[in-house]
Amino acid sequence: MKFLGDENLDxxxxxxxxxxxxxxxxxxxxxxxxxxDEVLNLANNEGAILLTSDKDFEME
Structure with a gap:
């Protein structure tokens, strides 16, 4: 599988x-x-599942 780890992911x-x-x-x-929103776009463009531990992740 392909994942994108947000920068707050351990x-x-x-x-x-x-x-x-x-x-x-x-x-x-x-x-x-x-x-x-750019992190989410990057995950979508890469066809990756986004992994984040950001409790206030915001999409605009």
């Missing part, structure tokens, strides 16, 4: 998924600080 989760042969894009490694 690195250990990203690492574990990668060890299990999942493709994981990680905002921290790509574009730290981008707004939530």
């Amino acid at each position: 690195w250990q989760i990203v690492e574990r998924l990668r060890l299990d042969d999942h493709e994981v894009l990680y905002v921290v490694e790509m574009e730290p600080g981008i707004p939530d």
Whole structure:
């Protein structure tokens, strides 16, 4: 499966998924600080499941 980890997602989760042969894009490694709507657009454009622990994730 393909995932996009938001920048607030613990690195250990990203690492574990990668060890299990999942493709994981990680905002921290790509574009730290981008707004939530851009994170969601990125996940959609990549066909990835968005993983976040952001309790106030906002979509505009």
